[in-house]
Amino acid sequence: MTINNTLKSKVAVVIVPLPAQGHLNQLLHLSHLIAAYGIPVHYAGSTSHNRQVKLRLHGWDTESLIKIQFHDFELPPYDSPPPSVDLISFPQHLLPLFEASMHLRQPVSDLLQQLSRKFDRVIVIHDLLMAYVVQDVKLIPNGETYNFNPTSAFLIFLYSWSSIPEKEKPFQLDSKDILEGIPPEDGCGTQDMTEFSLNQMKFLGFESGWIFNTSRIIEGRYVQLLERLSTTKSQTNHFALGPFNPVNIKSESRKNRHQCLNWLDKQEKDSVIYVSFGSTTSLTDDQITELANGLERCGEKFIWVLRRADPNDIFAEADKVKKPQLHADYEERVKDRGIIVRDWAPQLEILAHTSVGGFMSHCGWNSSMESISMGVPILAWPMHSDQPKNAFLISNVLRIGVMVRDWEHRDEIVKSNTIENAVKTLMASQEGKEIKMRAANVGEAVRGSVAEGGACSSERDAFISHISR
Structure with a gap:
């Protein structure tokens, strides 16, 4: 995990998470991984959610947060109902928050403009559902975006494959690729959330790559299938950089141990x-x-x-x-x-x-x-x-x-x-x-794959080399 010091002034990374705990946490873990290479990392979110994700962080030394620059932006007032209590309770109460977060477009755009004057390249890594917020990166000649998929490669492949008409599928799958009994979409979400997600998809298409919090050890077959699909359309780099979370956890003698x-x-x-x-x-x-x-x-x-x-x-x-x-x-x-x-x-x-x-x-x-x-x-x-x-x-x-x-x-x-x-x-x-x-x-x-010389460690090195080229 070494990188030439001259790269520090060449590239900066801006992280734009969706304000829900699982999304915030994954991208803060990724921020630590990138910062460990000596690259400046800027984590852009609402004041409250930046505070939340720092407070709940586990697995890293508290001092490691110093390496990451947090940009706290205020959201406009929005209706905020309490969480529902139900047998199948899609968290519909989050939707007004997600919609309010679209107002981060301007402050994030301003941040990108500032960084574009200081660095040779500005790398934006954004949650799939924050595509609207980062759309102005297109206006920055030295800007580049990477779409973070906050779920499994398995699920992303299923969605991608099912969206292709049967007669247009570009290759045949092995019988083990899609097993019988995969749960349908019924009951997984709401119409409002589906519309919000589809609206975000409209602002994809100019990203330089897709990032997954997965490992080829776990989902190598599905990452490969996604790579095959992308070669039949436009060539998109796929980076399986997970697990983002640290895997060597020490908690023997901490003062505030739970x-x-x-x-x-x-x-x-x-x-x-x-x-x-x-x-x-x-x-x-x-x-x-x-x-x-x-x-x-x-x-x-x-x-x-x-x-x-x-x-x-x-x-x-x-x-x-x-x-x-x-x-x-x-x-x-x-x-x-x-x-x-x-x-x-x-x-x-x-x-x-x-x-x-x-x-x-x-x-x-x-x-x-x-x-x-x-x-x-x-x-x-x-x-x-x-x-x-x-x-x-x-x-x-x-x-x-x-x-x-x-x-x-x-x-x-x-x-x-x-x-x-x-x-x-x-x-x-x-x-x-x-x-x-x-x-x-x-x-x-x-x-083992995240240890020095392991497959995941090598893929992380390749990603850093790619954005620092």
């Missing part, structure tokens, strides 16, 4: 299920009861992060979110083998802990990559958006997980016996042993 990590230190290897459904989902009270009963009855140890979805501004709107409740004596009943975390959990450190043997997850791509890179198998419980297809990739394609919620029955409460059986399958069956072994092998291979 209490759940101290509890994990006392547990046996691979004995604990970590349960967390991300920042955009709120379980109903009935579903919380079923999950509580399932975890109690399964007999396994667990850490359960029990919290509602984030409001649009986690600082100014915290009182909009009613905290979920458990039965009065539940925590007392499970205290010998389970703990409840109600604040923000240090997920990377939890997944990296040797006591953790499984992750019950919504299968957001940020969480999925963190789990895969740590070699932790997944109990897949998708909620919305890309998550059903990510869950299918994990459980059916990579075979490193167990499906808890069948997407076909997404309108039904997942019963405690279903939860109990899924946990037992992973933690106490021959099938579970094989899943755990596959997950551990994939995790080891991924971690």
